[in-house]
Amino acid sequence: MAILPRHNPTFRPLHHARLSHHNSLPARIYCSTTTTPAKPSRDQIIKRPTIVPAALVQTAATVSTRPVLNDPSLQSTWSHRVWVASGCTTVLISLSKSLTTAVDSHIWIEPILAGFIGYVLADLGSGIYHWGIDNYGDSETPFFGKQIEAFQGHHKWPWTITRRQFANNLHALARAVTFTVLPLDLICNDNAVLHGFVGVCSGCIMFSQQFHAWAHCTKSKLPAAVVALQDAGILVSRSQHAAHHRSPYNNNYCIVSGVWNEILDNSKFFEAMEMILFFKLGVRPRSWTEPNSDWTEETESASLISEL
Amino acid sequence: MSSFSLPTNHTLPSLLHYHTPKATLSQNPSLLPKSSQSQFLGLKLSNSSPLSIPSSSYVKGSIVAKITEGSLAPAFTLKDQDGKTVSLSKFKGKPVVVYFYPADETPGCTKQACAFRDSYEKFKKAGAEVIGISGDDPSSHKAFKQKYKLPFTLLSDEGNRVRKEWGVPADLFGALPGRQTYVLDKNGVVRLVYNNQFQPEKHIDETLKFLQSA
Numbered sequence: 191m192a193i194l195p196r197h198n199p200t201f202r203p204l205h206h207a208r209l210s211h212h213n214s215l216p217a218r219i220y221c222s223t224t225t226t227p228a229k230p231s232r233d234q235i236i237k238r239p240t241i242v243p244a245a246l247v248q249t250a251a252t253v254s255t256r257p258v259l260n261d262p263s264l265q266s267t268w269s270h271r272v273w274v275a276s277g278c279t280t281v282l283i284s285l286s287k288s289l290t291t292a293v294d295s296h297i298w299i300e301p302i303l304a305g306f307i308g309y310v311l312a313d314l315g316s317g318i319y320h321w322g323i324d325n326y327g328d329s330e331t332p333f334f335g336k337q338i339e340a341f342q343g344h345h346k347w348p349w350t351i352t353r354r355q356f357a358n359n360l361h362a363l364a365r366a367v368t369f370t371v372l373p374l375d376l377i378c379n380d381n382a383v384l385h386g387f388v389g390v391c392s393g394c395i396m397f398s399q400q401f402h403a404w405a406h407c408t409k410s411k412l413p414a415a416v417v418a419l420q421d422a423g424i425l426v427s428r429s430q431h432a433a434h435h436r437s438p439y440n441n442n443y444c445i446v447s448g449v450w451n452e453i454l455d456n457s458k459f460f461e462a463m464e465m466i467l468f469f470k471l472g473v474r475p476r477s478w479t480e481p482n483s484d485w486t487e488e489t490e491s492a493s494l495i496s497e498l
Numbered sequence: 499m500s501s502f503s504l505p506t507n508h509t510l511p512s513l514l515h516y517h518t519p520k521a522t523l524s525q526n527p528s529l530l531p532k533s534s535q536s537q538f539l540g541l542k543l544s545n546s547s548p549l550s551i552p553s554s555s556y557v558k559g560s561i562v563a564k565i566t567e568g569s570l571a572p573a574f575t576l577k578d579q580d581g582k583t584v585s586l587s588k589f590k591g592k593p594v595v596v597y598f599y600p601a602d603e604t605p606g607c608t609k610q611a612c613a614f615r616d617s618y619e620k621f622k623k624a625g626a627e628v629i630g631i632s633g634d635d636p637s638s639h640k641a642f643k644q645k646y647k648l649p650f651t652l653l654s655d656e657g658n659r660v661r662k663e664w665g666v667p668a669d670l671f672g673a674l675p676g677r678q679t680y681v682l683d684k685n686g687v688v689r690l691v692y693n694n695q696f697q698p699e700k701h702i703d704e705t706l707k708f709l710q711s712a
Binding site for chain 1: 600601603604605606670673674675696
């Protein structure tokens, strides 16, 4: 991961946070709004949104004091849907290979266990990646710049993730999963354990953005099954993830199940990593500085949501 | 993750050369392999950590000497946050809490400094002075002290010479300067050594408890 000395990121209009655990391509960041922030004096927001595939229409930023909730950039395009379909296909191929090989070989425990390990490690990976992107680099960082910017935008306007359509939300991770899992689907055959692990791990990573979005929803707006999974600790809970969006913004980084959050936070894992990077490379993580507009949620926007 | 009097069991001891013979005759038996001991005939080496099992690099012949309970704290003269030289001897005649911390403006060190600040009156009431030492330069200390309104002295141990001399163990396989606090009595003898990297506020609790019970 590129780690650069921290300097003030260039603010852009709201970008949606993305996680790309196995991202082998630059992540595409979409503006979830095209408006300027409520208080222009606080931030130097560049009103023009970042344009991602050229075919997509990026609505020019309107000078407004509040985000537009039905902004087209929150909606899914066919490109998004294609990537999500391809990501799902590669994951399903991996899972079906695992299943068929398991049936042929009469083994069950090992592939299931491998799948479970994949689920558990996906959560750990999501946390470490999220920690890195949240704390280091900025919009100019090679390869990761747009994601870093998006994560910062997500911290400013966390609620917009709940307004983003499904494929729009997942497509960046789906693309990363496609490029990572497809080779494994093609090369590795007859390996129920490997495909069990890969299928579940990549599936969890791809859907982590959906789990993330659900963690930002209010309970009343969620399907009962999702609430049940959150309450059971199978998906990251709303309360756990809410803690990540509160000062000092240095905990609860994992967003698949959140099972690693307590261990990582209590063991001061990230604090130790931050200290090591500080002493070895001289870089300070963003979470060490006083909360500023990089992190602070725009509460005016939140109150707008409640009016809808 | 904390320990009294001994380097914490999750750190490896720093590798030092013992060069202040009048300090430290530890009562604890040395755990060093014979090859190291034979290089310092006549000097009893103190390495009392129960878990300082020599690693392969450790056994190469470096000598560990550290200040432990009962040691006479070695004298030092360092610059404070205003650039003035301060000697440890200046504080003789009253108990002193000397705390070594990794760096200014890091989360743990800030918590620790603020905790010492918030309990400073209690330390004063116990008759003790507080001194913080890190490898940062005086200007860093000055900014840190001003920002958090710290009422005590911060000393610049540039090059970490005093840290090494006192044998403050590093953490995470040497990647991180250790966080260790010494309570010296009015004669300059170490009465308590407390080490805890990731629970910095405990340094205040433990040292205050010790001073108040003494």
